[in-house]
Amino acid sequence: xxxxxxxxxxxxxxxxxxxxxxxxxxxxxxxxxxxxxxxxxxxxxxxxxxxxxxxxxxxxxxxxxxxxxxxxxxxxxxxxxxxxxxxxxxxxxxxxxxxxxxxxxxxxxxxxx
Amino acid sequence: xxxxxxxxxxxxxxxxxxxxxxxxxxxxxxxxxxxxxxxxxxxxxxxxxxxxxxxxxxxxxxxxxxxxxxxxxxxxxxxxxxxxxxxxxxxxxxxxxxxxxxxxxxxxxxxxx
Numbered sequence: 227x228x229x230x231x232x233x234x235x236x237x238x239x240x241x242x243x244x245x246x247x248x249x250x251x252x253x254x255x256x257x258x259x260x261x262x263x264x265x266x267x268x269x270x271x272x273x274x275x276x277x278x279x280x281x282x283x284x285x286x287x288x289x290x291x292x293x294x295x296x297x298x299x300x301x302x303x304x305x306x307x308x309x310x311x312x313x314x315x316x317x318x319x320x321x322x323x324x325x326x327x328x329x330x331x332x333x334x335x336x337x338x339x
Numbered sequence: 340x341x342x343x344x345x346x347x348x349x350x351x352x353x354x355x356x357x358x359x360x361x362x363x364x365x366x367x368x369x370x371x372x373x374x375x376x377x378x379x380x381x382x383x384x385x386x387x388x389x390x391x392x393x394x395x396x397x398x399x400x401x402x403x404x405x406x407x408x409x410x411x412x413x414x415x416x417x418x419x420x421x422x423x424x425x426x427x428x429x430x431x432x433x434x435x436x437x438x439x440x441x442x443x444x445x446x447x448x449x450x451x452x
Contacts, residue, residue, distance in 0.1 A: 230382075259439070259440075266444070267444075268428075268442045268443065268444040268445065269428070269430075269440075269442040270442075271439055271440070274439060284439065316382060316383065318383075318440075327371075327373060327385060327388045328373065328385070328430075328440060329385060330375075330382040330383040330384075330385075331382050332381060332382040333380075333381070333382050
């Protein structure tokens with residue numbers, strides 16, 4: 227398994243506050259992704275990165291921004307958290323060049339009150 | 340837009356039974372299909388990856404098949420065990436340059452001792 231660490235693993239915050247989730251990988255994978263998982267919706271892609279400083283939007287990107295200043299770190303920021311952003315957030319990484327297989331972190335549970 | 344459907348949503352079987360989980364997708368132009376396992380409160384663990392040119396993949400008691408033309412994949416679990424209890428997710432990778440996955444909502448499997 228790829229070494230993927232998400233932090234924090236649990237966070238409770240209030241509406242309107244900024245929140246940053248961090249994904250750190252030790253596998254030198256080029257591709258990194260942020261997904262959110264919600265009951266009834268499954269996993270949905272928020273943003274992804276195909277290299278340092280190269281990012282693009284997924285299907286549910288509104289209210290989120292990302293940054294990738296080095297290969298191993300991919301940050302997800304909620305500029306002003308809302309209750310609809312209460313979710314479990316998963317980071318994933320992949321080599322993409324060969325099999326296209328993705329590997330997932332343990333998730334970060336965010337509650338916005 | 341690719342849509343992935345998993346049936347049934349939940350399945351309960353006695354230990355030792357062989358079982359099949361189903362996954363269907365609407366757009367047959369896929370790069371690969373990946374089956375994952377998710378335990379409660381945990382991340383996703385990759386089980387099997389089938390490339391679009393392949394018909395099946397096997398790992399231990401697991402066998403995944405792919406029929407791209409009909410938009411279907413199955414995950415066969417032989418001689419099920421209580422430790423197999425988890426949610427099983429399939430995800431379709433449309434390929435291109437960024438390898439984004441579209442997930443089904445999963446099948447919750449319970450194997451009773």
